[in-house]
Amino acid sequence: MQKNCVRFKSWNVLLSALLILALLVTGCGGSGSAGSSGSTANSNDESATNNGGGGDAAKPGEKVTIEFWAQKFEETTDAWFKKWVAEFNKSQSDVEVKLTIVPGDAWDQKMKAAQAAGKAPDVRTINYGNVANAAKTGQILALNDLMDAKAFDDLYDNMKDFVSVNGKYYAYPKLVEPSAVLFYRKDMFKEAGLDPEKAPATWDELLDAAQKLTKKGVFGLSIAQTAGDLGWSSWGLQYNAAGHLAVTEDWSKADVNNDEYKSLLNFYQKAYQSGVMPKQALAGYTDIKPFGEGKIAMQICGSWAIGQLRNTYKNILDNVGVAPMASIDGDQTKPTATLGGWSLAIDGKSKHPQQAADFISYLVAGDPNIMIDFFKTSQFSKFSPRKSVDEAMKSDPEASKDTWRALISEKVIPYSKAEPVYPWDISFALATAIESAMKGTAVDKALEKADKDINDFITKSKLAGTNPKQ
Incomplete structure (x- = not known):
C-alpha cells in the first residue's frame, strides 16, 4: 500500500514538471495562442479584434x-x-x-x-x-x-x-443590368409601315409608333403600369426628364412638384389613356412573355429579357430589334435606365x-x-x-x-445611372402618383399628393441629412 502511494506521488511530481515545461515552451513560442479556442491574445492582426465571420480563427499552418x-x-x-x-x-x-x-x-x-x-x-x-x-x-x-x-x-x-x-x-x-431597354418586333414594324431598322428615339415617336402598331390582338406598347413596378423601373426616366430623382441630394425635401416631373407623368398618362397598352398588365415588368407570344409589338424591359427570349422564344429572334429606351427629346446620351x-x-x-x-x-x-x-x-x-x-x-x-450585347454596352450602359439608396417609401410614393395619373387623376393633383407624402415621410423618419453618400 505504501509503495503504491509513493509511486502515485512520483507520477504527480513528474506530471507537474512536464506541465511547467510545456507552459514555458508555449510562452517562448511567441504565437500568442492560449487554450483550444484559437483566439489570439497578443496579436496586432485584425483578426484578433474582429469577433464575427465564418468560424474561429485558424491556428498557424x-x-x-x-x-x-x-x-x-x-x-x-x-x-x-x-x-x-x-x-x-x-x-x-x-x-x-x-x-x-x-x-x-x-x-x-x-x-x-x-x-x-x-x-x-x-x-x-x-x-x-x-x-x-x-x-x-x-x-x-x-x-x-x-x-x-x-x-x-x-x-x-x-x-x-x-x-x-x-x-x-x-x-x-x-x-x-440596365433597367430599361426597348425590345420591338421588326416584322410588325414592316406591317405597320415603320422602318424596322430605326427604333423610336423620342417619347412622342414611341407613342406614335405604338398607335400604328396597335391592332386586334396586339398592343403597340408595354411599359410598367403598377406602383410596385413603376417604383423602380421609372428611375431612369426620372433622370431623363428631370435630371434628378424624387428628393434633394441631402434628402431634406421632395423634388417632384415641377414641370419636369409633370412631363414624366404626362408621358405615362398618355401611353395608358391612348389605348396602345393593355388596361391590365399582361405580365409584370420583368417578364418579356407577352412580347415573346406576339401580344405586344414594343416592350420596355430590362436587359435580363435577352436570356428569356433566347431560351424560350427562339422562333422569333430573327424578328426582334433591340434599342435604347426612347429619350424625352431624342438625346440618347441622357439616362433612360438605372443599373x-x-x-x-x-x-x-x-x-x-x-x-x-x-x-x-x-x-x-x-x-x-x-x-x-x-x-x-x-x-x-x-x-x-x-x-x-x-x-x-x-x-x-x-x-x-453578339450584336445585342454590343449595342447595350455601347449605347445604354455608359449613360445609365446608379439606383437610389434612399428608402423605398419615397419611390413608392411617386410610383403611386404615376399609376394614379395613368388611370385618370390630373397630373398636377397626383404630383401634389406625391410631394406631400414624400415630405411627410422625410419628417416622420427624420431622413433629412442622412444620405450615406454625402
Missing part, C-alpha cells in the same frame, strides 16, 4: 475557411458560383471557401440571425442599393487596403460610385478579411475569362463593370459576334 453566402439566382448562376468556388479551392492550399446558396425570400431572416449570433458569412453577395447603408452601419469592410488598387481602376467611372462611400470601396461589382446588379462584400466582423478579399479578387476582379464564362451563361443578358473584361470579349468568338 491551418487552412483558413471562408464562408461565402450567395443569394439564389438562376440555375446557371448558381452553377457558375459552384464551379469557380471549386476552382479557387483547387488553385491553392491555404484557403477553403464554403459556398451556401440562400433563397431570396429567406435571405434577410437568415442573415440577421447569423449576424446576431456572430456567425455572419465572411463574404456575401449584396446589391448596389444596399452597399452604402451597409457601409455606414459597419456591416461590411472597406476594401481599399485589402485589394490591389488596379482592380478598382479597372471599373468604369460611372460604376465606381455604386460600391464606394466617401472615397472608400466597400464591395466589388460583379455585373450590371441594377450585384457585388461581393466582406462582413464587418470577419476574422479573415485578407483571405476573403483574396477570394473576391480571384472570382470577380481577376482573370477576365472567369467573368466571360459568367456572361456566356447569362446569354449576354448581363454586363460587365470592368474595362478589361469588355476588352477581352472583343477577341472572344461568341461575345464579339
Whole structure:
C-alpha cells in the first residue's frame, strides 16, 4: 500500500514538471495562442479584434475557411458560383471557401440571425442599393487596403460610385443590368409601315409608333403600369426628364412638384389613356412573355429579357430589334435606365478579411475569362463593370459576334445611372402618383399628393441629412 502511494506521488511530481515545461515552451513560442479556442491574445492582426465571420480563427499552418453566402439566382448562376468556388479551392492550399446558396425570400431572416449570433458569412453577395447603408452601419469592410488598387481602376467611372462611400470601396461589382431597354418586333414594324431598322428615339415617336402598331390582338406598347413596378423601373426616366430623382441630394425635401416631373407623368398618362397598352398588365415588368407570344409589338424591359427570349422564344429572334429606351427629346446620351446588379462584400466582423478579399479578387476582379464564362451563361443578358473584361470579349468568338450585347454596352450602359439608396417609401410614393395619373387623376393633383407624402415621410423618419453618400 505504501509503495503504491509513493509511486502515485512520483507520477504527480513528474506530471507537474512536464506541465511547467510545456507552459514555458508555449510562452517562448511567441504565437500568442492560449487554450483550444484559437483566439489570439497578443496579436496586432485584425483578426484578433474582429469577433464575427465564418468560424474561429485558424491556428498557424491551418487552412483558413471562408464562408461565402450567395443569394439564389438562376440555375446557371448558381452553377457558375459552384464551379469557380471549386476552382479557387483547387488553385491553392491555404484557403477553403464554403459556398451556401440562400433563397431570396429567406435571405434577410437568415442573415440577421447569423449576424446576431456572430456567425455572419465572411463574404456575401449584396446589391448596389444596399452597399452604402451597409457601409455606414459597419456591416461590411472597406476594401481599399485589402485589394490591389488596379482592380478598382479597372471599373468604369460611372460604376465606381455604386460600391464606394466617401472615397472608400466597400464591395466589388460583379455585373450590371440596365433597367430599361426597348425590345420591338421588326416584322410588325414592316406591317405597320415603320422602318424596322430605326427604333423610336423620342417619347412622342414611341407613342406614335405604338398607335400604328396597335391592332386586334396586339398592343403597340408595354411599359410598367403598377406602383410596385413603376417604383423602380421609372428611375431612369426620372433622370431623363428631370435630371434628378424624387428628393434633394441631402434628402431634406421632395423634388417632384415641377414641370419636369409633370412631363414624366404626362408621358405615362398618355401611353395608358391612348389605348396602345393593355388596361391590365399582361405580365409584370420583368417578364418579356407577352412580347415573346406576339401580344405586344414594343416592350420596355430590362436587359435580363435577352436570356428569356433566347431560351424560350427562339422562333422569333430573327424578328426582334433591340434599342435604347426612347429619350424625352431624342438625346440618347441622357439616362433612360438605372443599373441594377450585384457585388461581393466582406462582413464587418470577419476574422479573415485578407483571405476573403483574396477570394473576391480571384472570382470577380481577376482573370477576365472567369467573368466571360459568367456572361456566356447569362446569354449576354448581363454586363460587365470592368474595362478589361469588355476588352477581352472583343477577341472572344461568341461575345464579339453578339450584336445585342454590343449595342447595350455601347449605347445604354455608359449613360445609365446608379439606383437610389434612399428608402423605398419615397419611390413608392411617386410610383403611386404615376399609376394614379395613368388611370385618370390630373397630373398636377397626383404630383401634389406625391410631394406631400414624400415630405411627410422625410419628417416622420427624420431622413433629412442622412444620405450615406454625402
